[in-house]
Amino acid sequence: MHDYDVIIIGAGIGGLTCGALLAKHGMNVLICEQHDKPGGYCTSYKRGGFTFDVPHIAGGLKDGALAEWVLGHLRVADDIDAVRVDRLARFVYPDAAYDFWTDATRLESELLRCFPRQAGSIRQYLSIQRAVWQEMMRAGRSRRWTESSGRGHAADGFRHIGAYGCRHAADR
Numbered sequence: 100m101h102d103y104d105v106i107i108i109g110a111g112i113g114g115l116t117c118g119a120l121l122a123k124h125g126m127n128v129l130i131c132e133q134h135d136k137p138g139g140y141c142t143s144y145k146r147g148g149f150t151f152d153v154p155h156i157a158g159g160l161k162d163g164a165l166a167e168w169v170l171g172h173l174r175v176a177d178d179i180d181a182v183r184v185d186r187l188a189r190f191v192y193p194d195a196a197y198d199f200w201t202d203a204t205r206l207e208s209e210l211l212r213c214f215p216r217q218a219g220s221i222r223q224y225l226s227i228q229r230a231v232w233q234e235m236m237r238a239g240r241s242r243r244w245t246e247s248s249g250r251g252h253a254a255d256g257f258r259h260i261g262a263y264g265c266r267h268a269a270d271r
């Protein structure tokens with residue numbers, strides 16, 4: 100008979116990160132996974148001799164952002180050989196092509212060049228994304244995600260993340 104402090108269902112990146120942080124802070128953690136390998140969507144699969152990655156880019160690995168801090172805190176940052184990506188994707192259509200840059204200013208210029216009639220919506224969308232990103236960076240610096248034990252504390256001061264989540268990710 101085992102005695103666990105926490106049982107996590109699912110060994111995706113969320114469950115694994117959560118489990119690793121809890122274990123680092125002294126908890127006895129069990130992670131249960133239905134698949135025969137861990138990783139959830141953060142994995143790869145083979146078809147016809149080719150290996151396909153599911154996600155292909157990870158943000159927040161520098162400048163004190165949350166993912167960088169979590170990896171450092173778990174002492175696994177040195178095991179990861181991150182490669183900087185400037186162009187996330189290139190979308191090619193019969194009559195146009197545009198690049199999806201990881202730099203927001205460059206992306207904004209590219210989107211405005213390709214879709215000038217959508218200028219207002221593009222600026223509004225990117226301004227929300229910038230505000231969300233600033234809050235995520237602040238979360239990384241404040242360490243409140245791991246050091247707070249207060250219920251709901253992590254959401255305090257993260258107005259844009261909260262609003263964005265309510266608007267786009269709420270259960271219906």
Ligand SMILES: Cc1cc2nc3c(=O)[nH]c(=O)nc-3n(C[C@H](O)[C@H](O)[C@H](O)COP(=O)(O)OP(=O)(O)OC[C@H]3O[C@@H](n4cnc5c(N)ncnc54)[C@H](O)[C@@H]3O)c2cc1C
Binds near residue numbers: 133140155
């Ligand atoms: C095609 C694609 C491309 C993507 N590209 C990117 C990208 O480039 N960059 C990026 O940052 N993100 C990307 N994402 C998003 C990212 O992959 C996911 O947000 C992230 O992997 C989700 O992690 P998670 O742990 O929340 O959930 P999941 O990865 O879904 O993990 C959930 C785990 O729980 C297990 N599980 C579920 N129910 C049970 C149960 N009852 N019992 C036991 N186990 C259970 C599942 O088998 C799974 O392993 C992409 C996603 C997709 C689909």
